Amino acid sequence: MNSYEHSVSLDLSRCTGCTTCLKHCPTEAIRIQDGHAKINPNRCIDCGICIRICPNKAKKATYSRMDKVMKYKWKIALPAPALYGQFEDLENVDYVLQGLKDIGFDDVFEVSKAAELVSAYTRLYLKTNGIAKPVISSACPVVLRLISLRYPTLREHIMQLLPPMEVAARLARQRAMEEHPELAREDICVCFISPCPAKVSYVRNGFGDYQSEVDEVLSISDVYFNLINVMRREQEPQQLSESGKIGISWATTGGEASAIFNDKYLAADGIENVNHVLEQLDNGNISNLEFIELNACPGGCVGGAMTVENPFVAKARLQTLRRYLPVSQTQLQGEEKEFIPQNIFFDKLPTYLPIQRLSENFGESLRMMAAIQKLHEELPGIDCGACGAPNCRAYAEDVICGRAEADGCTILRSKKLEALLLQKEGTDDSQ
Ligand code: SF4
Ligand code: SF4
Structure with missing residues (x-):
C-alpha cells in the first residue's frame, strides 16, 4: 500500500497550517502536525481538492515538464x-x-x-x-x-x-x-x-x-x-x-x-x-x-x-x-x-485496501472501536480542528491508534484544568 506513487504533494515552506485543507479533504487524509499539513499517503485519493482550496498554494500536483x-x-x-x-x-x-x-x-x-x-x-x-x-x-x-x-x-x-x-x-x-x-x-x-x-x-x-x-x-x-x-x-x-x-x-x-x-x-x-x-x-x-x-x-x-x-x-x-x-x-x-x-479489457480489479480497518485482529479492532467511541464522547464535539485532526472522531481514532498525543484537545485540557482548580478551591474553602 505504501508503494503507491501520489501526484499531490506539499510545499512545506508555503504551508501556514491554516487548516483549510484539513477541513475539506474527503478521506480525512490530512493532519496538521508541528504547524504544517501532512498527507497520509494510504488515505489520499489524489482528488486535488486541497490544491484547489489552499489559500497559500502550498499543495501542488507533480507531473512531467x-x-x-x-x-x-x-x-x-x-x-x-x-x-x-x-x-x-x-x-x-x-x-x-x-x-x-x-x-x-x-x-x-x-x-x-x-x-x-x-x-x-x-x-x-x-x-x-x-x-x-x-x-x-x-x-x-x-x-x-x-x-x-x-x-x-x-x-x-x-x-x-x-x-x-x-x-x-x-x-x-x-x-x-x-x-x-x-x-x-x-x-x-x-x-x-x-x-x-x-x-x-x-x-x-x-x-x-x-x-x-x-x-x-x-x-x-x-x-x-x-x-x-x-x-x-x-x-x-x-x-x-x-x-x-x-x-x-x-x-x-x-x-x-x-x-x-x-x-x-x-x-x-x-x-x-x-x-x-x-x-x-x-x-x-x-x-x-x-x-x-x-x-x-x-x-x-x-x-x-x-x-x-x-x-x-x-x-x-x-x-x-x-x-x-x-x-x-x-x-x-x-x-x-x-x-x-x-x-x-483490463483483467484484474484492484485489491481492496481497507483504510478504515483498525487492526488485523478482529477482537483487537472491536476493543479499539469501543475505546474510540468512549474518547469521542468525552471530547467537546465541536470539530474545531485545533488538535490537528479534521474532527473530534478522527482525533479520537488518532489517539487510540497511537498517531496523536492524548492531551491534544485544548478545550478538554482547559476543562480538566478548570475542574482541578474548582476542586482545589473547594478543598481550600473547607480548610
Ligand atoms: S490549506 Fe494550504 S496553508 Fe492551509 S494547512 Fe493546508 S496546505 Fe497548509
Ligand atoms: S488530494 Fe484529495 S484526498 Fe489527497 S490530501 Fe488532497 S484533498 Fe485529501
Missing part, C-alpha cells in the same frame, strides 16, 4: 477533451490540434476519438450477461481509488473496459509504429495532456495489474500557455480532428452516460456527491439503473485541478463548440460491432 517530453524522437500528444473548453470562442478543434503540432508534437491523437470507441464498446458491454449492474464507469481514477479504499463490494460493478486515455495511448502508439517502423519503443513518447492529478497517479501506478500505456503526463494549464502563443486563428488549420459531439461530451458530467443511449443512468459530480452515491449503492438503495457515471471534480473533467478555466465557463464553451460537430466520427468495424476486442 515539456522539455522532458521534447527530448523524445517521436512525441504524440493525447489531448483530454477538457483542453478544448479552455479557449474563448473556439469554433474549430483543429486550431488546438494544429497548435499542439506547432509547439513540437509530431502527432496528435484525440482522447475524444478513443472516448467515442469506448462509448460504443460500453453499449455492447451493457448487453453482456452476468455482469453486476449498475455498471460503474472506469474513467475517473479518483472514483476507482475511492472504491478500492472504502467500498469493496462495489469493485465488481466497475466496468472492466480501459478508459479513453488508455485506448488512445494504445492506438496512438500502434499508429506511430506502423507509419514509422524505424522508431524503437523507447523513441516514442505518448503524452497525455491532463486536467487532473489523479490521471498522473493512474499512469504511475496502473490499475489492478494493468500498467498504463502513457509515458508522460503534462498539465492542461502548462500546455494552455504554450498554445495561446502559437494558435493563429486567422490561418485555416490542417484538418486533424477525428471526433464528434459524443467524444467531446466526455469532458463534462453526463457526457459519457448519455452516450450509452439508454435513460437508465445516473451521472454525478463533485466528491461529496460521488461518495454519497457510492454509499447509497453500497447500502442497496439504488436499483433499476444500468450505468453510473461518477466524476470526482465539479462539472466533470473540466473541473480538474490542472485546468485554467472555471468549469462552468469551460462547459458553456464546449456546448457552443459541439454545435459545429457531427454526432460521432467513429464507427465500429467488422467483428467489433458484436464483440469488444480483448485488449480493451
Whole structure:
C-alpha cells in the first residue's frame, strides 16, 4: 500500500497550517502536525481538492515538464477533451490540434476519438450477461481509488473496459509504429495532456495489474500557455480532428452516460456527491439503473485541478463548440460491432485496501472501536480542528491508534484544568 506513487504533494515552506485543507479533504487524509499539513499517503485519493482550496498554494500536483517530453524522437500528444473548453470562442478543434503540432508534437491523437470507441464498446458491454449492474464507469481514477479504499463490494460493478486515455495511448502508439517502423519503443513518447492529478497517479501506478500505456503526463494549464502563443486563428488549420459531439461530451458530467443511449443512468459530480452515491449503492438503495457515471471534480473533467478555466465557463464553451460537430466520427468495424476486442479489457480489479480497518485482529479492532467511541464522547464535539485532526472522531481514532498525543484537545485540557482548580478551591474553602 505504501508503494503507491501520489501526484499531490506539499510545499512545506508555503504551508501556514491554516487548516483549510484539513477541513475539506474527503478521506480525512490530512493532519496538521508541528504547524504544517501532512498527507497520509494510504488515505489520499489524489482528488486535488486541497490544491484547489489552499489559500497559500502550498499543495501542488507533480507531473512531467515539456522539455522532458521534447527530448523524445517521436512525441504524440493525447489531448483530454477538457483542453478544448479552455479557449474563448473556439469554433474549430483543429486550431488546438494544429497548435499542439506547432509547439513540437509530431502527432496528435484525440482522447475524444478513443472516448467515442469506448462509448460504443460500453453499449455492447451493457448487453453482456452476468455482469453486476449498475455498471460503474472506469474513467475517473479518483472514483476507482475511492472504491478500492472504502467500498469493496462495489469493485465488481466497475466496468472492466480501459478508459479513453488508455485506448488512445494504445492506438496512438500502434499508429506511430506502423507509419514509422524505424522508431524503437523507447523513441516514442505518448503524452497525455491532463486536467487532473489523479490521471498522473493512474499512469504511475496502473490499475489492478494493468500498467498504463502513457509515458508522460503534462498539465492542461502548462500546455494552455504554450498554445495561446502559437494558435493563429486567422490561418485555416490542417484538418486533424477525428471526433464528434459524443467524444467531446466526455469532458463534462453526463457526457459519457448519455452516450450509452439508454435513460437508465445516473451521472454525478463533485466528491461529496460521488461518495454519497457510492454509499447509497453500497447500502442497496439504488436499483433499476444500468450505468453510473461518477466524476470526482465539479462539472466533470473540466473541473480538474490542472485546468485554467472555471468549469462552468469551460462547459458553456464546449456546448457552443459541439454545435459545429457531427454526432460521432467513429464507427465500429467488422467483428467489433458484436464483440469488444480483448485488449480493451483490463483483467484484474484492484485489491481492496481497507483504510478504515483498525487492526488485523478482529477482537483487537472491536476493543479499539469501543475505546474510540468512549474518547469521542468525552471530547467537546465541536470539530474545531485545533488538535490537528479534521474532527473530534478522527482525533479520537488518532489517539487510540497511537498517531496523536492524548492531551491534544485544548478545550478538554482547559476543562480538566478548570475542574482541578474548582476542586482545589473547594478543598481550600473547607480548610
Ligand atoms: S490549506 Fe493546508 S496546505 Fe494550504 S496553508 Fe492551509 S494547512 Fe497548509
Ligand atoms: S488530494 Fe484529495 S484526498 Fe489527497 S490530501 Fe488532497 S484533498 Fe485529501
